[in-house]
Amino acid sequence: MASKIINKGLKRTALSLALGMCFAGAVQAQSNTNGSVFGQATSGDTIIVENASTGFKREISVSSDGSYRASSLPTGTYKVTVKHADGTTSTRDNVAVNVGTGTPVNFAANSATEIGAVEVSGAGAVNPIDVSSVESNTILTEAQIDRIPVGRNVTSLALLAPGTTRGDARMGEKSLASFGGASVAENVYYINGFNVTNILSGTAFNEVPFEAVSEIQIKTGGYGAEFGRSLGGVANVITKKGSNDWKFGGNIIWSPDEGRAPTLRSLRDAGTATWNLVPVPGYANRTIGNIYASGPILKDRLFFYALVQGLDATTKAYGNTTQTEAVEDQPQYLAKIDWNITDSHHFELTYFSDEAETVTTTYRSPQSFKTPRTTRVGGIINTRGGENYIGKWTGYLTDNFTLSALYGVGKYSRQDSPDPTSARDDCPVVQDQRAPVAVSYGCWVAANWVPKGTGDKRTAWRIDGEWALGDHTVRFGLDNETFDSVDGTERSGPEKTGYIITNLANGGTLANGYTNVSGSTIAVVNAREFHNGGTFSTENKAWYIEDNWQVTDNFIANLGIRNESFTNLNAAGLPFIEIKNTWAPRLGFSWDVHGDSSTKIFGTAGRYYIPVYSNTNVRLSGSETDITTYYQWTGTFAGDAAQRPGLGAQLGPVRVTSDGSTPNPLTVVDPNLKPLFQDEYILGFQQQVSSDWAVGVRAIYRSLKSNMDDYCSYDFPYNWAVGAGYSTADADTIASTVNHCFLMNPGTDLTANVDFGSGTLTPVTIPKAALGLPDPKRTYKALEFFFERAWDGKWYMQGSYTFAKSIGNTEGYVKSDIGQDDAGITQDFDYPGLTEGTYGYLPNDRRHSLKVFGAYQINDQWRVGGNFIMQSGRPKNCLGFYSGTFNPEAIGYGASSFYCNRVLGSRGDRGTLDWSRELSFQVTYEPTWAEGLRISADVFNVFNERTVTSINERGESAAGTVSPNYEQPLSIQQPRSFRLTLEYDFK
Structure with a gap:
């Protein structure tokens, strides 16, 4: 009203x-x-x-x-x-x-x-003028979410906030958002105060059943010292809870295949470089059912809320030579108890499970994209998510002093296992990538397998207090998180080796340095053996203190400091990373210009740190084997189900990236290592223009001040050591220590603990200039214009326009260019040659973003809602084999440099992808003759816009050999689809 x-x-x-x-x-x-x-x-x-x-x-x-x-x-x-x-x-x-x-x-x-x-x-409403706020904040309540057509997940809600963009579809198994130019792996997610971010790589998190969400807070910048472990943003979910009123209800949410626009597949016309999007068969049908109940166990004192969610979903995809059918089984649960022990003490307990199982079965197709299928190849079972327990006590100890304590345990499974009815983990990956559309051979159903029992467990506690002292409100707290991971990956097949067939043009060079001088193009088999794993632990600690000072009647100063420490343990339980006492100041102000809350000027300045993710433990301190051998292909396949390619003469030396040994933890990390951290500055203005309307603008500047990555060069450390007077043997020892891939801060000196044969480690510092690396850079500059019209019982509207530039030579924790989610150890700085040409517009750069959503109440029974998002496309690159003279060893990483067809380019020099536009619409009927009944119909992507959102940016399959897959669309806007909701609430 x-x-x-x-x-x-x-x-x-x-x-x-x-x-x-x-x-x-x-x-x-x-x-x-x-x-x-x-x-x-x-x-x-x-x-x-x-x-x-x-x-x-x-x-x-x-x-x-x-x-x-x-x-x-x-x-x-x-x-x-x-x-x-x-x-x-x-x-x-x-x-x-x-x-x-x-x-x-x-x-x-x-x-x-x-x-x-x-x-x-x-x-x-959302984002009001509040003169006591210094944060960039969006809050969406259940009522607001129900009024608009939006996906039923955290990312879809986050994308409504200014300054957020959708991340690369290859980053993790969830759809993820980039906040303020940061990578999608640099956000933090909370449920009822408990951190549920999976910090193996930062690309996953636990979620409650969406129907249990009461409200969500999206922080895009300027957040105070209470929040850390994020360079991007914060998604903070609060669940529903019980009350004195008994409530029962349920709903069915159906997303039918009927009415869904056709699936598109990318195909290239023979003899051209043009990719076309061609309609092909496809199927997707999803039904979710929820039943809930809540009420008092003891009136005014003890309450419960419980929800059970069931899912029945089937997706069918039609590939070039295979078809897949994925069936999801996702029963999820949430239960919450709230207890007002006394007027001064409150306790809450939350339990939820988001464990989900998807069984994907692969079949042979007799012909590309045709509906009939033949032999069943095999199946794979993917298990994700897990159980979470959260307990929190809040004590109102005096009028001016409040204290709270939280303890939680959360689990997240990452297990991939063969379907026991048709186990196919005994077949290697075999692919022919010589044509624009790769052809799969053999009986494999997954490129990699994750061992049984793989997953993560977080145990966390935190204490927070608030003390009001006149003009000062002091907040303080400390928290501790221990993250235990069991992780491992291995190539499918008994030999743990995959086989990829590619062309090598005459004069072309492979990653191991072999050059084809036969006078004609030859077919090459890339045989890569890969497997790793272990059990690892990570511990993150922090404390903070913050003063909110009412300097005058209309001016507030926010002064805070956060201190964090990070410890990572290797597979043997020994610390190999210990970072203590990082200092993160947070400053802000809010000026109520006229003293009547109609005009506000505000600003923040802060430093933000992110932990060293446990993916670093797995890749650097665990046992890993990564060996590649190249052969000339005989042109034949084995006559068995596996269809291994025939191996002719070996081409060049075996390339050993990792030999399977477990390194001494003190020899793989710079002892002076610093985690990623970023400085942020925001200046904003808000104006109330009427009783219903408010507008505002924010200027944002973010700058990455420290990057963490691995360095793998042999040549540069060796040349420096020889020049510094070391013997050739000692220089080889130094270079071999670093060449194993060494964790450091690019742009600084590198200190390595080296064993020269005596068993004693000797620190050796290689100067920054001798490493051949540039300083890491990532800056984000943006102007956000936002407006809102408050809900008055009739209609509301909210929107924003963001002009932004995200520029630098590193995306951050992950690398969208090639879909690499190795958080903290991407290939960006592995070799100096790979850094040439890397400065430019980054993958999450979206120059223009326009977002508008809202709802209109036609009468007592009918309401409509809309949601429109339009964004400019991401930058395009051409990646190829290193062909320069500065660092020849960089060719070993294949199509990973900005040398493309032996010409050095630069990041983003191939233009941008097309703009994406998506309009969605909702109509809701709540009949007055049946109180509690709601029927909604949503249409997503009404005009079926199908913009390509990412492409294959690898332009070469060998040095001097053009890749037939370059610019192949990898992800496309989701097709037009429908969602029908039937809901009944009995109160």
Whole structure:
């Protein structure tokens, strides 16, 4: 319902206050699970904050300066009452408190006393003008989410916020978002205050059943010292909970194959370089069912909420020589208990499971893309997710002091195993990549297998406190996370070797240095043996303190510091990375220009660190074998089910990247290593233009100050050591230590612990200039223009336009150019030659982004909603075999340099992909004759826009040999599809 102005003579300050009550916005550095109510009253008065649906109640005294603050309130709708010294009272109803936000409720004379003329009800808008906020923040409640057509996952909601873009489809198994130019692996995800980010590589996280989401907070910048371990953004989910009202209900959500636009496959016309998108058979049918119940176990004291979700989904894909059928089985659960032990102590316990199993079966196709299928090749079972337990206590120890403690355990499975009804892990990968469309041979169903029992376990605790001291509100806390990983990967087949057939043109050169001088093109078999694994642990610790200082009546300063430490252990349980006492200052201000909440100028400056992910443990400190041998192909295949290619003469030497040994942990990492960290600066302005409309603009600058990556060159360390006076034998020892792939900070000196044969490690420092590496660079510059029209019971609209540039020579923790999710050890700085030409516009650069979404209530029964996102395309590259003279050994990495067809290019020099546009529409019917019934129909991508969103950027299959797969589309916008929802809530 809209705010109703009854007294036309109402002062602007009172109107602003009413809007503040409606627009529950971000304030200072709030708890990541609760919110607060604050304001002005008369010294000596008593403030009573109570939630009638749960019986929660707090009484606090107004301080001597007339201010009060009720912090760490569970999210919900409250009644706020002031009891005056003379016994009279004043009350504000329907005060919304959202996650991480503060709601102003003022009872001061000459302002709020007149606000009794303002009737306030309903939930708030997103990103309001809140003069006590310094963060860049978006909050979406369940009601707001239900009004618009949007995917039922965290990433889809995050993409509504300004400054976010969709990441590369190859990064992880979830659709992921890039925040402010950072890679998709640099975000952090919370559920009810518990960090659920999977830090093996940062490209996965646990999720609750979407129907259990009460609200979500998306932080895109400027967040306070309470939050860390992120260079991108924060997605903070709060689940539903029980109350004094008994509620039962359920829904069915059906995404049918009927009406879905055709699947597109990329094909290239013979003799041309043009790729076409051709409709091919496809099938996708998805049905989700939810049943929930909630209510009081003990009125006003003990409540429960429970939900069970079932999923029935089948997807069929038609390839060039095979077909696959994937069936998902995903029963998920959530249960939450809330206990108001006393008015001063609250306890909550959350359990949820998001474990999901997908069985994918592969069949032979007699002809490309044809519907009939023949022999069943085999199946693979993918298991992801797991169980999570979270307990949290909050104590309101005095009017001014609040303390909370959280403990949680979370699991995440990453297991891939053969379908026991047709086990096919005994067949190697065999592919012929000489034509534009690769052809698969043999009986393999997965390129890699992950051993049984593979997965991760997080055990975490944290303590947070808040102490109000006059004009200062001091927040502090500490937290500890231990992450245990069992990980491993091996190529399919008994020999753990895959076979790839490619062409090598006359004069072309392979990665091992072999050059074809036969006078004609030959067919080559690349035989790569790969397997690794082990058990590893990572421990992250932090503490923070922050002061929110009310400097004047209309100026707030936010002063904070965060200290973090990171420890990574190898497979033997020995630390090989220990980073202590990183210091991350966080500063901010908010100026209420006119003192009436109508105009706000704000800014933040901060430093942000991210942990060393456990993927680094696996790849650097575990046992890994990576050996490649090249053969001339005989032109024949083995006459068995595996169809191994016939191997002729060996071409050149065997290339050994890793020999399977487990290194001494002290010899693989620079002892002076620093983690990735970034500095961020934001300056913003917001203006209220009417009682319903607000606009704003933010200028953002982010700069990566330290990068962490592995360095694998032999030549540069060897040449330096010889020049520095070491014997050739000692120089070889130094170079071999580094050549194993050594973790360091590119752009700094490298210190290695070297064993010269005595068993004693000797530190050797190689100067930065001798390594041949440039300084790592990643900058993000953006202007965000945003606007909103608050929901008034009739309609609302919100949107943003972002102009941004993301430029540098490294994307960060992952590498979208080639789909590499090796967090922290991408190939960017492995060899100096690979850094040539790398400076330019990065994969997450989207110069222009326009987002608009909203809803309109036609009448009491019908509502429509819309969602439109338009973004410019990502930069394009051509990657090839290194052909320069600066660092010849870099050719060993194949098509990984910016030398393409033996000409040095630069990042982004091939233009950009096309703009993407997507309009989605929703219509909802809530009949008055059946209260609690809701029927919705969503159409996604109404006009079936099918823009290519990523391409194969490898331009060569060997030095001087053009790849037939260059610029092949790898991902395309999702086709037009429908979603039907039938829901009934019984209260």
